[in-house]
Amino acid sequence: MLHGVIPIDKPRGMTSHDVVFKMRKILGIKKVGHTGTLDPEVTGVLPICIGEGTKLTEYMQAKEKSYIARVTLGLSTDTEDQTGTVTGTSDVSELTDDDIDSVVTSFPSDYEQQVPMYSSVKVNGRKLYEYAREGETVERPRRTVKIYSLERVSEITRRDGLIHFDVEASCSKGTYMRTLAVDIGRGLDVHAHMSKLVRTSSCGISIDRAITLEDLQDMDHRKAVVPLLEILKDAPLVDIMDAEFLFRIQNGQKMPKSDIMDSVEDDEAEYVVFTHGGRPLGVYYPHPDKPGEMKPYQMFNIQEAMK
Numbered sequence: 001m002l003h004g005v006i007p008i009d010k011p012r013g014m015t016s017h018d019v020v021f022k023m024r025k026i027l028g029i030k031k032v033g034h035t036g037t038l039d040p041e042v043t044g045v046l047p048i049c050i051g052e053g054t055k056l057t058e059y060m061q062a063k064e065k066s067y068i069a070r071v072t073l074g075l076s077t078d079t080e081d082q083t084g085t086v087t088g089t090s091d092v093s094e095l096t097d098d099d100i101d102s103v104v105t106s107f108p109s110d111y112e113q114q115v116p117m118y119s120s121v122k123v124n125g126r127k128l129y130e131y132a133r134e135g136e137t138v139e140r141p142r143r144t145v146k147i148y149s150l151e152r153v154s155e156i157t158r159r160d161g162l163i164h165f166d167v168e169a170s171c172s173k174g175t176y177m178r179t180l181a182v183d184i185g186r187g188l189d190v191h192a193h194m195s196k197l198v199r200t201s202s203c204g205i206s207i208d209r210a211i212t213l214e215d216l217q218d219m220d221h222r223k224a225v226v227p228l229l230e231i232l233k234d235a236p237l238v239d240i241m242d243a244e245f246l247f248r249i250q251n252g253q254k255m256p257k258s259d260i261m262d263s264v265e266d267d268e269a270e271y272v273v274f275t276h277g278g279r280p281l282g283v284y285y286p287h288p289d290k291p292g293e294m295k296p297y298q299m300f301n302i303q304e305a306m307k
Helices: 016-027 051-061 097-104 128-133 177-187 213-218 243-250
Strands: 004-010 032-034 043-050 065-073 075-077 086-089 110-114 142-152 157-159 162-171 192-202 237-239 272-276 279-286 293-299
Touching: 004 016, 004 051, 004 213, 016 032, 016 043, 016 213, 032 051, 043 051, 051 293, 065 177, 097 142, 097 162, 097 177, 110 177, 162 177, 162 192, 177 192, 243 279
Parallel strands: 043 192, 075 192, 237 272
Antiparallel strands: 004 043, 032 043, 065 162, 065 192, 075 086, 110 142, 142 162, 157 162, 272 279, 279 293
């Protein structure tokens, strides 16, 4: 059985669930899951976890992601992207390239967004898009996200009374790129929306490693798999040689931090990966209530993972 992640270059028109369904048929396995949805109109990197890799979906969802988004100034929609109904227009004829660049480069690394109305975030037990579809207005939560980098990466074009340009952003989990486009417009005091989006990297996997579903169908599936240890490469690795420690870790027991962390330079690491013979045993993290202990976050079936 295959274990790890297969990065798919998701085409326009498919949901993330569509991709998972097709992957199950192509691979002939049921243990398949994605690492966070991409809207049907969005293309780009969609990491698909398979086998023991499905245990890392939550871990991967928290990782940095990168996008190229097309910002369109002069028109806003209710969904904040190109699929929605027009809600407002602005005269953008007086905006200069310098005006636009000044706003794009002004975003702080800690950036507060208001969650879009057409989203699956719940308010009072109901998803926001359910309120939106019924024409109801509710107070939307605001969240602080991380913008690691943001820059304009295309020429600024003007046509049909609108302005278009692409921005590339690296950001944290939970960042709405369509809201970022709207906020760029807000900084320029004009209506705006996101008219195109490509995810260029996710969980440390760039788009040049992603493959199409058609290519996956015709190739040796093993060649498409990103192994578990590569997905976990940002966490310190500790190779377990002691037989007692090996037994305890294989059985998911808590471990004394002082005995196993000597080889780890960052003793404040969020996660530590234990290995044996170059194979992953499990991911541990510092016990929240017992400073001297590590507890399991996810354990891997080493026998299966070695196949």
